Ligand SMILES: Nc1ncnc2c1ncn2[C@@H]1O[C@H](COP(=O)(O)OP(=O)(O)OP(=O)(O)O)[C@@H](O)[C@H]1O
């Protein structure tokens with residue numbers, strides 16, 4: 174996985190600023206971005222957008238709903254809580270409607286939970302609706318704007334997650350000036366379903382647009398990496414598919430060029 178100090182990371186500060194400025198202008202409080210698999214969405218969101226948002230004074234929450242597609246409610250509540258009051262996470266769940274001590278089961282806990290606690294994830298997902306509302310209330314107290322980034326957001330379009338989606342939508346509706354939301358996904362069709370079906374909770378809630386793909390600059394920057402054998406990458410800059418293979422590093426980039434879209 175890439176890290177902020179990853180020497181191979183190609184930073185995209187202008188793109189991050191463009192999204193933040195869009196929110197600052199106030200024209201919309203939410204946006205939906207789609208691109209095919211392996212096009213650099215998550216890397217950009219985590220390593221460019223989130224740091225830029227924090228620098229601009231936002232609290233920044235990120236969750237990838239593919240980490241656990243069965244329990245998006247917990248993932249969302251946990252992500253918001255981690256951004257607004259990271260130390261109170263264990264107590265937060267204890268204070269919810271379903272007392273944590275009564276929950277049972279041995280499933281693995283999502284990131285951020287005390288690993289010594291054994292909880293039934295299905296039971297916790299039932300607590301997810303009040304958990305999301307409580308997490309949003311905690312965000313209200315933070316006195317800072319929050320950027321909520323929901324990666325693989327199309328998971329919320331599944332019928333079994335309708336209650337969570339409704340709850341999230343209701344909570345976000347009344348906090349548009351304070352909470353900006355970026356939905357991202359690799360399935361354009363599923364994201365469109367989420368925002369264009371009139372019965373769906375997020376109907377018409379965010380404009381959906383393509384995520385700008387890495388282009389020639391990325392390939393050129395990769396080729397300039399010192400000490401690397403990147404002939405194939407140089408060729409990639411000329412190929413319509415924009416495939417950049419960095420040999421000798423066991424690292425392969427699959428990127429689309431803007432011209433290929
Ligand atoms: N800005 C970047 N700089 C360097 N490498 C990148 C960059 N963006 C993407 N990559 C490379 O491409 C890989 C795929 O990127 P990423 O996981 O962000 O794609 P994705 O669009 O989120 O894919 P998926 O839809 O499968 O989640 C990364 O693991 C990394 O190796």
Ligand SMILES: [Mg+2]
Pocket residue numbers: 214215216324
């Ligand atoms: Mg991704």
